[in-house]
Amino acid sequence: MRRIKKSVRNAGYLRYLYLFALVLFLFSGVAYSSELVIGLIPEQNVFKQLERYKPLGEYIEKKTGINIKFTMLSRYGNIIESFRNNKMDAAFWGSFTGALAVKKLNVEFIARPVNPDGASTYKGYILVRKDSGIKNAADMKGKTIAFVDKATTAGYVFPLAYFKGNGVKNPEGYFKEYYFTGSHDAAIKALLEKQADIGCAKNTIYEKMAKEDPRVKKELQIIAESPDVPSNGLGVRNTIDDSIKTKLKKTLLDMDKDPEGQKVLEIFGSKNFVPTTADDYTSVFKLAEEAGIDILKYDYLNK
């Protein structure tokens, strides 16, 4: 639902606008205020994910005067549905959900974060337990694999492309069991707790967990890694007022020049924000193609 106040420019529309505003008010039961609902995907432990974004939201609120409300999603794919159902005005899109949004939703991309190592991209890893003895795709047959979500690049699309590239046409039946952990850290955790033999996760989460838990580097091995795809950037519904878009963009891009913004970036785990556009998702489209996925027809919901 739109909660952005529109300024009245033409006296002729005044009557209709009033009527419209009244209707909106009666049906929504929500105060007519400037609030932006931003969706978050469960990239990692949902509680930690929210903790990570909270300071950023507060910072944007302070700089732009727009109330920011984050809403956490239990599934990557739900973001498309939620966006369609007008529950959200914007989201920090995963690379694949971003690609879906480019194709299916009118989303305008604003900016994406740059990792502490300087890259504004990430890649997907296929991981195995060292003690599993798995060296390649062939070794994986009959093993248990933990994907992240059907709507993730690193956690599904890339492994699918990898399997296709290595002669595994359909994972169904090839593995003893496959399941979706919903988050990258859960996938790695599943490996560490021997719930699964093969795991898929994005490199940023892998590195983060490696710092917290020494077992990650000690017990796990990277079998494959995907090409670079854009990091989780902010995309907004393109019907939102341009002034808000501009404000958001300016705030994010200038964050690293502001001492306060620098602190927030540190908590967020990034160096700075850079501009991003739909074109940046080319690599994702390519990867999807390799995986044999038709994005427009793709059923992105986990089964």
Place this chain on the structure above:
Amino acid sequence: MKKKIITSLFILFTCFSVGAVLSIWYIHDSTERLSRVIELHQVENIRRSLVLSLQTVQADLYSVKTGFARELDSIIGNVRILDKASENCTTCHHSPELTKNLQEMQKLVHQYQDYISYYITGSANENRLEKLKLQAVEQGNNLLGITQNMSHRSSRHLETLSKNAMDNVNKVKTIMFITLLGTLLIAIFVAVKLINFVTYPISNLLEATRKISSGDFGFTTSYRDSTEFGELAEHFNIMSITVKEEYEKTQKEIQRSMLAEEALSESKKRYELAARGANDGLWDWNIATNKTYFSPRWKSMLGFEEDEVKDAPEEWFNRVHPDDRKRVESEIAGSLETPTAHFICEYRMLHKDGTYRWMLSRGLAVKNESGLVARMAGSQTEITERKIAEEQLIHDAFHDTLTGLPNRVLFMDRLKHADRRAARHKDYIFSVLFVDLDRFKVVNDSLGHAIGDELLVAVSQRLEECLRPGETVARLGGDEFAILLEDIKSNNDMEHIINRIQNKLEMPFNLSGNEVFTSASIGISLSVAGYVNPEHMLRDADIAMYHAKLNGRARYEIFDERMHAHVVARLQLETDLRHAIENHQFHLNYQPIMLMDTGKIKGFEALVRWNHPNRGLIMPAEFISIAEDTGIILALGKWVLEEACKQLSIWQKQVACDISMGVNLSIKQFTPHLVSTVKDAILHAGIKPESLILEITESMIMENAESASKLLAELKLLNVKLHIDDFGTGYSSLSYLHQFPLDALKIDRSFIAKIGIDSDEKLEIVKAIAALANNLNLDVIAEGVETVEQLAHLRHLNCKNMQGYLFSRPLDVESAGKFLRQSLNGDGESARKQKEG
């Protein structure tokens, strides 16, 4: 004393301190315990909330994958509450062991979160999902168990702590009570002791202090002891005596200064009053700063307001009249040089209205400590009016008030000037004209003094018109004027001026409607005569004028030595006359008066003669006027009267007949005193009053008819006879004549002498007089009958009494006596013969 107080207070303090320290120690302990209890209670609450949160999240966990699931955001909220609760627990104060447990617990909470998250986000077959769920539930139950256990343990601990704390509180109560009670008892004891120690001496000293404060200085207390109070009492006594002495001293001092102040204020007031009374302006010149204070009066004297005059000394000096300025400045300079000398100066100052005012300034310069003149101050008085009055006085002193001409003093001054100039320049000649109006007295008498004054003013104007500039005409007094003619080149010069004066004065004057004629007699003295004293020049001019008068008036005479000699002679005569009576130089001659009816003698007229030791016999005409001028006439007149009466008495006794005696009176004798003189003479001689004839002149009675009338009446009361002498020569008012108690008229000899010589005119006059006398019922006596012809005429006119050479000259006493006897015994004829013989 001090020790006692200190010791008492110290004991008190110690008791209290011990109690306080104990109390504080226990209170501190109790506080710590209580705060711990409170803290634990809080922790208990937190733990309770942790248990609640855990239970909530567990419930969420069971419902998350069901249709009753909350929204993920809400679950996240609950988890966050749980997270916060566990965090709070770890931040509380706990024993290290407990802290470790709590940290462990928090770790478990995080793991629990992970498990929940995995379960929530996971998508797999039911077994796997159930596994994930169980993992999380197990973790949750585990946490719940730990938490409840901890809660149970801490509850017990809390109970113990609370009990201990309350015990401590009770102990504090007891200690406090004991301390307070002990302190109170000791304090009461100390207070009673101290009061006893202090009150007695204090009240003693207090009483003494009251005495002093009520004015009883010098009061001493008898209190003695060895403590500080004893010392205090001792010092108090000394102080009291000192106060008394000082007070008396101060009192005297105050009195003296009050007197001095009074005197000063009195002197100030007096000065102020004096300055105000004198209406003086004040000035005060500070030499160092060159600023001058001018008082408001000083400014107002010059017509200025207070703020119109600045404080520069130029405000003063620039207003001084240019002619006076140098003098003022030099006076001030002199005063500054010798500061003891007063500065006194009179000068003119420019008033605001543009006129100059006379000021008198007085001042005195004052030296400072270093001996330099520091200031000069003084007063300024306006003396314009005084100056004008002075000038007026000076003018008046030198001028005649009536005519405004210079007076005698100024004239003499000018004369002296001229004289000095003449001494320097040999050919410088000047002269003095003494001008006397002719007949001025007549004008005065006939037209009154006002017209007389007018005439004098008019004459003075005409005289001024006749003179050249620089020449002086002065009024000396009365109708006398003096003129100083200077630098005379020739006699013509002078004569020219004199003629002009005389011509001018002879022109008629119109005075208040009266046409008045006058002329002047002028006497002249010339500087060429070589005067030593200028006064003599005026004197000689006066003499010359006198001669001009003698020589017929309306003319001038130049003084010569003969005139001087004449005057000197006259003066000599005057001197001799003063001694003539006492030296018996006077004697009387008697001229018989004949009665025509009988041809016999009727009486005598007494005539005075002066037998001058050097000059021989002098006739009255020569000395009577001098006697009148000098006042000798009164003594002389009295002597004549007495002598005549005495002689008459002798003769009347000899011949036993009532012959009469005529005595001439001078105008000067004609005073009320005359009556007593005449009375005395009559009484003294023992004669009949009616045989005494007093001969008076017309002018004597006409000059003041009223008083004369009164005097004549009084004389008449004595029964004496009154005759008018020289009738016809003077001025007579016939209308008055009949009012006087007269007895006879004596026709003047000038009328008789002309009978038969000139014409009949005189005879007619005599005839008229005789007729007048006849009408007034008066006798007529003809004087100066010398010829038979005259006798015949007079007989014809019915004139009964005669006197003259025809009958007898004035005779000495013996001859007169012989003539008397012969006349009475024989006839008139024989008497005439004797005379001729």
